[in-house]
Amino acid sequence: MVPIRGQVLRVHAPWVKHVIDFNTVQGFTYVIPNTDVVVIGGTIQDGNWSEQVDPVDRKSILDRTAALLPSLENAKIVSEWTGLRPRRLNGVRLEKEDIRTKHGKTLPVVHNYGHAGAGLTLHWGCARDAASLVLESLFPSGSCQLAPQEHFEKSRL
Secondary structure, three states, X not given: OEEEEEEEEEEEOOOOOOOEEEEEOOEEEEEEEOOOEEEEEOOOEEOOOOOOOOHXXXXXXXXXXXXXXXXXXXXXXXXXXXXXXXXXXXXXXXXXXXXXXXXXXXXXXXXXXXXXXXXXXXXXXXXXXXXXXXXHHHOOOOOXXXXXXXXXXXXXX
């Protein structure tokens, strides 16, 4: 596991209603609307352990997001922060492993980690796959399964 340093800002921009993400020469850029604020970012700095907000990264994020969505150019910064995301060198680990205790009992463990900066885009599919692995462990006969994906898509309409 290695850290991926990310820096993001929240800006007041209630007019933004759609997610935008774009990979530019200057870096991965995204705009994610919430209710009154918008998360803008970001940075993907492999192996950088710093948790300090970097003014150079801030300027880069503001410049890149304003280039994608000019109405953000003068949006008021509400907050900014950094975080370290775990990245596995071999990609996401999503699997069931049977762990043997010192008393000889076998416990199923479902691993679901190492998404680096892609947690937002991968979470629906990975969570569903992890839940399926848990159900397979609890009900090996297949007597309990998740509803088909189409059910969830229609239920949100």
